[in-house]
Amino acid sequence: xxxxxxxxxxxxxxxxxxxxxxxxxxxxxxxxxxxxxxxxxxxxxxxxxxxxxxxxxxxxxxxxxxxxxxxxxxxxxxxxxxxxxxxxxxxxxxxxxxxxxxxxxxxxxxxxxxxxxxxxxxxxxxxxxxxxxxxxxxxxxxxxxxxxxxxxxxxxxxxxxxxxxxxxxxxxxxxx
Numbered sequence: 591x592x593x594x595x596x597x598x599x600x601x602x603x604x605x606x607x608x609x610x611x612x613x614x615x616x617x618x619x620x621x622x623x624x625x626x627x628x629x630x631x632x633x634x635x636x637x638x639x640x641x642x643x644x645x646x647x648x649x650x651x652x653x654x655x656x657x658x659x660x661x662x663x664x665x666x667x668x669x670x671x672x673x674x675x676x677x678x679x680x681x682x683x684x685x686x687x688x689x690x691x692x693x694x695x696x697x698x699x700x701x702x703x704x705x706x707x708x709x710x711x712x713x714x715x716x717x718x719x720x721x722x723x724x725x726x727x728x729x730x731x732x733x734x735x736x737x738x739x740x741x742x743x744x745x746x747x748x749x750x751x752x753x754x755x756x757x758x759x760x761x762x763x764x765x766x
Contacts, residue, residue, distance in 0.1 A: 593632070599616045664748055667744060667748045693757070
């Protein structure tokens with residue numbers, strides 16, 4: 591009964607009073623009460639559906655707002671990195687071996703253990719070593735989730751993200 595009341599109260603705060611923070615509190619408390627009544631389920635109840643969809647909508651709005659802020663911030667950084675990204679774009683159309691050599695030569699990974707040998711690239715050219723495997727390795731070396739932003743800066747993270755996009759696209763084309 592309390593969960594139903596909280597759901598309806600949250601709806602009033604959301605639709606009528608436009609106090610989202612208060613509505614969110616009510617909806618969260620409603621969900622907590624429902625989960626405490628387990629194993630009973632209320633998934634088919636309209637008040638519960640309304641509660642969960644509204645919370646999901648709030649989450650989506652926050653995620654979209656955060657993503658927009660991130661993209662705005664990244665756009666400024668990409669403008670600063672215009673020259674480097676332009677060079678990368680030129681090599682995007684060349685063969686995979688040249689792309690790998692260019693990336694590792696001009697943008698060496700910050701981790702000294704993350705290197706590929708020129709001999710490996712040449713072996714891949716000769717068919718002795720898998721080029722797909724080298725591309726996978728390069729993606730892991732430059733993946734933005736592995737970049738410590740506080741240590742290497744946001745510019746390096748954005749550059750790594752762009753390098754990863756190019757390498758992943760190349761890998762996907764090879765994978766067929």
